Amino acid sequence: MTKKSFDELYREWEEKTRQLLEQYPEQRERFETLSGIEVQRLYTPKDGTGMEEIGFPGGYPYTRGIRPTMYRSRNWTMRQYAGFGSASETNRRFRYLLDQGQTGLSVAFDLPTQIGYDSDDPMAAGEVGKVGVAIDSLEDMERLLEGIPLDRVSTSMTINAPASVLLAMYLAVGEKQGVASEKLTGTIQNDILKEYIARGTYIFPPKPSMRLITDIFAYCAERVPRWNTISISGYHIREAGSTAVQEVAFTLADGIAYVQAALEAGLEVDRFAPRLSFFFNAHNHFFEEVAKFRAARRLWARIMKERFGAKNPRSMQLRFHTQTGGSTLTAQQPDNNVVRVTLQALSAVLGGTQSLHTNARDEALALPTEDSARLALRTQQILAHESGVTQTVDPLGGSWFVESLTDEIERRAFSYIERIDEMGGAVAAVEQGYMQREIHRTALETQRKIESGEEVVVGVNRFRLEKEPQPELYKLDPHLAREQVERVQALRGKRDGEETARRLAALKRAAEGDDNLIPFILDAVKAYATVGEICNTLREVFGEYQPSV
């Protein structure tokens, strides 16, 4: 008797299954991921990818991770995004999180800071200290970082349009602590394109915004070499409603635009590209998410090597932060969110993330309480220290399903990038509203599926409770905003106003020319010029972005 070949066995299995299906049909006609990729009943070695496509961790094209040993050597950085009210209030939460074993800081700024308004600007009414901490001047930054050793803690700052101003403040605090800028580690988000696409905290039009970004690249390459100068973000694109494929495609298209802009500004690719970092969402379709991270890594390596001729391996390595998907959190039965967050966080870890933020269960309702913030951090600690998933590199590598999804996501994302190239690149595509429209289309489709029940949201369109539990929520002290307004007004009275004005005037002249603006911004910051004053100075020269919608 000869042994049957795999193909024969496979055909027999298919035949048997077909007969079974005549009696017992499956739950759906077609199964698909959230990106609409069809999922087969079974994956077999026939669906496998060549080993050279997959490669080895720590080696091109980095499908399996950017380091050869990954979490066996060092866990991901547990970096919980936090900030609210005043600088001192946030400083207390930071110290609490560090005491609880968090390994990096992540600063959330309030909207006035993110859009370059001082706390007493009429535009800031109602928003001071709400979604993050209010920072008006270097004085606030000093209080925010009081007692935190900047040579030992890495800090991520979610700041985009005024990224240069907040970075300058951080450098100035470092200097006061006696920490040289060469030693500072951290990240500024500094990704303006996705602000136009999905997040909305833009100030200036694309061209001057891109200049500010490449000025930061150039300055940091010289002076702050360990700083991640940008965090090219798919997170918000996904939150605005995109699919996983669109998230990869639009993020990398934005990345291409930044590299292009830096090259055009005369920078050499291997000089700045190693400091580019990325930020992705961890959403609900578990395997698609794992595959997404792997596909993004491989696609970026290819783009950097083949398109931009990078030679330094670090320029090809896509390093990324992940946050679990805020839009998947439900206001209904909020404890269910803990389970969602756990699965999403696991997908990020299996996808090889460098750092992670896990959302708190109550964030569809308010800012997290201290208890929910701690539970979110504990979720990561359980994954890292109890689950055993960190023991081997890329545990899902070689799964026929995951490899096949990785290939498909890469293929589809690349075809989007080709389309964006044809439109003239990401900046042109943003100006034409192309990504915005694509995302809106998908968001509507998702909404339709949820309302029709085709997509199940536990506790919302299935398995609801008659009476919803009402959790204790975080309440912001209403006096904080008032105090912040008084503080910035007092500051203007006590600083050397003439010196501040002189430095702002120098910044304005520089903005009208083409000098690197960062030294001028740093000078202004050190003279206690405020975020609003610096941004208004630049507004006078650059104008403001007007969305087409």
Place this chain on the structure above:
Amino acid sequence: MNRPIRVLVAKPGLDGHDRGALIIAQGLRDEGMEVIYTGLRQSPAQIVATAIQEDVDVIGLSCLSGAHNELFPEVTRLLKEEGADDIIVVGGGVIPQSDFPFLREQGIRKIFTPGTATRETAEFIRKAVKEREGAQ
């Protein structure tokens, strides 16, 4: 009433999250209403001016930044000041239930929490507009 219900979907304050606002705008259009969307970063005064100029029946406010307790009542206050408080104001976003009573007191007729079906919002609006017509 012969004309379709007119709705202004508005984003007060600095919040940039407009996924919900865009979806509700489209959803209400699909329900046969005429919808104007303000875009981001509108002050309460701008919203009220647009609402009056566009002669809308309803303003839908969306805010995810936690500034609803300041910004929503400012809209209803200005409407009253302009003598346009027959315009029905509803809201949605990241809003804890404990804020609902205060917002209702301030003239916000209804807060729609995340997960509300578009149809439900549309039905509320139709009913509210009809009651108002009856009262006039």
